[in-house]
Structures are given as structure tokens and as C-alpha cells.
Amino acid sequence: MISSPKINSPSLTQSIIKLLRWDKPAGRLILMIPALWAVFLAARGKPPLILVGIIILGSLATSAAGCVINDLWDHNIDNQVERTKNRPIASRALSIKVGIIVFIISLTCAAALTFYLNSLSFWLSVASVPVIICYPLAKRVFPIPQLILSIAWGFAVLISWSAVTGNLTYNTWLLWVATITWTMGFDTIYAMADKPDDLKLGINSSAIFFGDLAKEAVGLFFALTAGLFAYIGSTNGFNFIFGLLWAIAVILWVGQYIDLQQKNQELINYGQIFSQNVWIGFILLLGIIFGN
Numbered sequence: 001m002i003s004s005p006k007i008n009s010p011s012l013t014q015s016i017i018k019l020l021r022w023d024k025p026a027g028r029l030i031l032m033i034p035a036l037w038a039v040f041l042a043a044r045g046k047p048p049l050i051l052v053g054i055i056i057l058g059s060l061a062t063s064a065a066g067c068v069i070n071d072l073w074d075h076n077i078d079n080q081v082e083r084t085k086n087r088p089i090a091s092r093a094l095s096i097k098v099g100i101i102v103f104i105i106s107l108t109c110a111a112a113l114t115f116y117l118n119s120l121s122f123w124l125s126v127a128s129v130p131v132i133i134c135y136p137l138a139k140r141v142f143p144i145p146q147l148i149l150s151i152a153w154g155f156a157v158l159i160s161w162s163a164v165t166g167n168l169t170y171n172t173w174l175l176w177v178a179t180i181t182w183t184m185g186f187d188t189i190y191a192m193a194d195k196p197d198d199l200k201l202g203i204n205s206s207a208i209f210f211g212d213l214a215k216e217a218v219g220l221f222f223a224l225t226a227g228l229f230a231y232i233g234s235t236n237g238f239n240f241i242f243g244l245l246w247a248i249a250v251i252l253w254v255g256q257y258i259d260l261q262q263k264n265q266e267l268i269n270y271g272q273i274f275s276q277n278v279w280i281g282f283i284l285l286l287g288i289i290f291g292n
Contacts, residue, residue, distance in 0.1 A: 015088040016102060019071060020064045026275040027067070030186070032059040033281035034153055034179040037288060038160035041175060041232070045292035047164055054116050055160050058125075061110035066132050066152070068103040072096060073136035081197040121163040128155035139203045146191060146206040150183035171232065178228035185221035185253075186277040188214060189260070193270035215260040222253040229284060233291060242291025249280045249287075 010018070021027050035055045039047045071078065071089045078090035088094040107129070114125045131152045138145035154176045161172045184206065191198070191207035192214060198205050210217040226249070233242045256273050 010088075010093055012094075012098075015093045016098075019068055019088045019094060019099065019102060020106070021067045022064075026278050028060055028063050029278045030281060031063040031066075031153060031156060032056060033278070033285060034175075034182075035059050035156040035160040036285050037179070037281075038157040038172070038175055039164055040285065040288045041171065041236070042161045042164035045289050050116075051163060054113050055163070058110055058113045058159075059156060061106055061113065062128075062132065062156075065103055065106035065110060066135070068099055068106060069133055070136040072099050072103065075099075077201060077203065080201060081194060083194060083197075117159070117163045118166050120166060120168075121159050124155060124159045124162060128152065128159070131155065139198075139205065141204075143204050143209045144206050145204055146184055146187040147180075149187055150180040153183045154179050171236070174228055174232050178225050178232070181221045181224040181228065182277070182281075185218050185225065186274055188218050188221070189256070189270055190274045192260075192265075192268075215257070218260060219257040222257065226250045226253060229287075233287070236292075238287070238291035242287040245283050245287035245291070249283050252276060252280050252283075 017023055032055075035058075036052070039052060039055055071087055074084075075087075075089045075096065078084035078087050084090060089096065089099050110125075114122050117125070131148065135145070135148045135152055138148040142148060157172065157176045157179050158168060161175070162168055188206040188210070191205040194205065195207045198208060206217070207214050226246070229246055229249075232238075233246060256276065259268060259273060262268055
């Protein structure tokens with residue numbers, strides 16, 4: 001009797017790595033970027049290295065907790081969506097109990113790092129937790145859930161800036177708005193890939209909300225982000241290096257907008273466009289660092 005070959009199931013460690021999205025670093029880095037924007041802009045390009053390290057570790061721990069709580073809330077939705085059906089909890093590679101344990105550990109690591117911050121940064125960190133926990137539920141009741149994610153992303157700016165200066169200034173809020181518009185842009189692109197499944201399941205997204213104008217909305221969000229960064233650079237007296245790197249970022253955003261205009265939607269690689277925003281974010285970060 002010939003036995004059928006065994007299919008190797010992922011190990012516990014591999015499943016946890018996938019749960020934390022450490023196998024897909026783009027999503028982890030893209031949260032870290034606004035935090036680093038804020039640290040370097042607030043410190044005029046020269047923040048304490050230990051603070052930079054804390055911000056990096058904090059963003060990794062926070063984004064990990066966000067991924068886990070997202071998968072816990074959505075485990076009965078993710079298994080019906082092509083892009084997410086193989087996520088560990090949705091595919092039953094990990095139990096909900098293990099997911100809760102990993103979430104608590106991730107949030108505890110993030111919380112431990114906040115004790116190195118000042119009082120304002122600490123309480124801003126506390127205020128961000130309900131937003132992180134509730135964001136995955138927004139798609140069920142709120143027409144533009146990506147806006148909630150953008151606000152959660154915006155906390156990275158507020159926490160990091162206040163960690164440097166102990167207060168929030170006009171420049172802080174400019175960068176906060178730029179982070180929100182940038183996040184709305186790239187996450188609407190991300191939502192476009194899931195639009196058919198989201199419509200079938202009856203859940204909300206910015207791609208559905210904007211409908212046929214979704215591409216134009218993305219272009220507008222990126223244009224606003226570019227304009228806000230130009231204004232930040234101007235008011236802070238940044239040099240030509242910032243201007244050059246800002247121009248490169250704008251060219252890449254224009255290229256993304258053109259890519260989205262293809263009539264055959266199946267030819268659009270939404271994931272690649274999303275990931276390209278990580279590089280754009282780092283280009284702008286270099287502009288902040290060397291533009292001072």
C-alpha cells in the first residue's frame with residue numbers, strides 16, 4: 001500500500017513569525033518611519049542614539065501587537081479573503097489562546113519601553129492603545145477604516161516628537177497631518193487589492209468608499225503629503241539636499257499614480273506599490289536628517 005506524502009505544517013516558531021508579520025518587514029518598517037521622521041525633525045537631525053533605539057524597538061513591538069489583535073478580531077473574516085486566508089490564526093495553524101498570549105507579550109514589551117520616555121510621551125502611548133485595539137473593528141461599522149489606522153499611525157509622530165522635546169509644536173501637527181495623508185494614500189492602495197472580497201463580505205474600506213474615484217483620492221493624499229513636507233522644509237530652512245530627496249519622493253508618487261491608471265486592474269501590483277512607500281518614507285527621512 002502506497003502512503004500519501006506528508007505535508008509539512010509550519011512549526012510554532014514559523015507560525016508566530018508570520019503572526020507578527022516579521023516575514024514581511026515592509027509593514028513593520030512603514031510604521032517605524034513616521035516615528036523616525038518625528039525624532040529627527042524634533043532634534044534637528046541629531047537625536048540621542050538611545051532614544052532612537054527605544055523608538056525603533058517600540059515601533060516594532062507596537063506594530064507586532066497591532067498585527068496580532070487584527071488577526072484575533074478578523075480570524076473569521078481573514079479565512080474568506082484570498083490575501084489573508086493563510087494567516088496563522090485564520091488557517092488554524094495557531095489557536096486564539098496562543099494569539100492572545102503573543103499579543104500580551106508584544107504589548108508588554110512596548111509598555112516596558114515607555115518607562116524610558118517622559119510623562120507626555122508615556123500618556124500619549126497609553127492613549128494610543130485603545131485605537132490600536134479597536135482599529136480592526138472599524139471596518140465593520142465605519143465607512144473609512146483606513147482613517148482610524150492613519151490616526152493610530154499618527155501617534156507614532158506625537159509620541160516620538162514629545163520624547164525629544166517634552167511638548168508638541170506647530171511642526172508636530174504638520175508632520176502628524178502629513179503622516180495621516182500618507183497613510184491614507186498607501187493603505188487605500190492596499191485596500192484596492194481586497195476590494196472584491198470586502199464587497200462580498202460586506203465590510204468597509206476606503207477603496208470601497210471612494211469607489212471609482214479611489215485612484216484620484218490616492219493621488220490627492222500623496223499630493224497633500226508632498227505639499228506638507230515642502231512646507232515643513234521651507235519653514236525649517238532645510239537645504240538643497242532635502243529639496244532633492246523630496247523631489248525624488250514626489251516623482252515616485254507620481255509614478256505610483258500613473259501605475260494605478262491602468263485599465264486592466266489585474267496588471268496592477270498593489271503590494272509592490274505599497275512596499276515602495278517604505279523606500280519613499282526612508283528617502284524623506286534622509287531629507288530630514290541631511291537637510292538640517
